[in-house]
Amino acid sequence: MAKDTTGRNRPEAPQRALTRRQALALGGGGAALLAGCQPNTGPSISAQPLPSTGPITAAPMVPAGDTIGTGSVRVALLVPRSASGTSATIATALRNCAEMALNDFAGADVTLLVKDSGGTTEGAQAAAQAAVSEGAELILGPFFAAEVRGAAPVARAANIPVIAFSSDPSVAGNGVYIMGFLIGDEVQQMVAHAATTGKRSVGALISNSAAGNLAEAALRESAARYNVRIVQVERFEAGPGDIAAKAAALGANAAQLQAVFLPDGGSAAATAAGALAAAGLTSDRATWLGSGLWNDPAVYSNPALSGGLFPAPEIDRFSAFAARYRQAYGIELFAKATLAYDAALLAAGLVKQAGPRRFDPAILANRQGFISSVNGLFRFNPDGTNDRGLAIYRVTGGTPAIVEAPVRVFAGA
Incomplete structure (x- = not known):
């Protein structure tokens, strides 16, 4: 099974070998190379010749302030x-x-x-x-x-x-x-995970906002990349009334949906999830796919969002x-x-x-x-x-449970 640019499985593509090279590891105690590389040599990033330093210019001003x-x-x-x-x-x-x-x-x-x-x-x-x-x-x-x-x-x-x-x-x-x-990167990794786990028909419930526009565009691009079918996208205005109405519209197609994309965070995510559950689209029936906005303790502990998935760095x-x-x-x-x-x-x-x-x-x-x-x-x-190499987490009502570890090396690097 091939990998996408982050190294995650890409189900529809032919298999390719993952090339492992040096990456610069930045952590406590300073910079070091990844395991398997020689210490203190630095990464071999480019073989191009060094640029000319150019003519000598006047010394810069002495730093002022903080x-x-x-x-x-x-x-x-x-x-x-x-x-x-x-x-x-x-x-x-x-x-x-x-x-x-x-x-x-x-x-x-x-x-x-x-x-x-x-x-x-x-x-x-x-x-x-x-x-x-x-x-x-x-x-x-x-x-x-x-x-x-x-x-x-x-x-x-x-x-x-x-x-x-x-x-x-x-x-x-x-x-x-x-x-x-970036929402585009987060959505790509969520859709890749969904496709890899057999979730190939999705709906979406997204706020009618500039951020929502980016999220929908990312969903459509990623769905095309991973051969995932978008059944229906509903955009909602602020307030529980419109969210409930749009969730009910998705619920009418519940039999076709294996996952529902809910990129909004905070109270909007909880309201949307509750409306979906009321419409028959519970998280165990159609997996809820969140965004990085779900990486929030208020989401972790919210029972309305239990079972939903979201991308994040290792918590x-x-x-x-x-x-x-x-x-x-x-x-x-x-x-x-x-x-x-x-x-x-x-x-x-x-x-x-x-x-x-x-x-x-x-x-x-x-x-x-x-x-x-x-x-x-x-x-x-x-x-x-x-x-980014992000992990995929499941909301449990307490500490989120990791369901897919982040990649450690980018594919093709």
């Missing part, structure tokens, strides 16, 4: 410190996680230049300009898509790559790589990291801030192992990918999006 680390390589970290609402809390969590990464990486030769992106396009543009003037070779962040749109042109003009924390694929590409978890790894974070800072971890940990650890690892070409596109988008001790296997695609 910094983390004392290494020789300057990397900017853009966080929405002065933005309104909860953004300051997000900024603190991002900074804390980046700090933990450098503390975990023994001998990290990196200085992080922490800049306030302000939560706006203009603020991120100014932060990126400051980072460039201070000699940053790489920009980590910003967090919001609007901020990425401000930082990207500045970085692009300076030939500096951006590893943003956004989940919006529209801001990826042309030197911008996004770390956020045990996150829980261990969250406990360390709580001990270090005395506050709860904002889950998406772990992207800053992964990004800062990646930067430190590449500085150590990849030499002068450390942040070249061929290095950042190598097909072998990287492994984080928190969020697992990931890689950047040439278009700036990412692939």
Whole structure:
């Protein structure tokens, strides 16, 4: 049975051998190679010749303001410190996680230049300009898509790559790589799992929203890839009344449905699941397929969602990291801030192992990918999006049960 790009089974394709190569493993204690590779040699990512260093230019400005680390390589970290609402809390969590990464990486030769992106396009543009003037070779962040749109042109003009924390694929590409978890990748892995387990006819109950549009598009693309038939898609407006009506419409075709896609999270997921059960589509009759939005303790413990499946990084790894974070800072971890940990650890690892070409596109988008001790296997695609090796979990009413382990090596890498 063949594999898709993440290494999961792809039932309709002919069998191919999985090639195992080196990947850069990023974890506690610094960068190391995967088992079976020689230690301290670094990954063989590309055989292309090193680029010319070009003419000597004036020294960059001395870094001003908040910094983390004392290494020789300057990397900017853009966080929405002065933005309104909860953004300051997000900024603190991002900074804390980046700090933990450098503390975990023994001998990290990196200085992080922490800049306030302000939560706006203009603020991120100014932060990126400051980072460039201070000699940053790489920009980590910003967090919001609007901020990425401000930082990207500045970085692009300076030939500096951006590893943003956004989940919006529209801001990826042309030197911008996004770390956020992507609905398209999550849906692909859920549909692959469904097909492998014999669930080849699906329906969907999806909110009528921009995020819902992305989810439906991903479902249709993945269904075509894995030879899964979409029986019916229902889009609902906010509120239990419309959800119940659309669930009843799906229930009219219950005999044809082996699975139902429910990408929305939070209370909408529970309301949708309850409406499906009332329409005869219980999770034991038609498997409920969730999204990464189900990776939420409120979902884990909700009996209405019991039996549903969802994709996520390994929860045990996150829980261990969250406990360390709580001990270090005395506050709860904002889950998406772990992207800053992964990004800062990646930067430190590449500085150590990849030499002068450390942040070249061929290095950042190598097909072998990287492994984080928190969020697992990931890689950047040439278009700036990412692939991840996610586990598949079942909601049990308590701790989710793993039903499919994440891949450890990408297929064909």
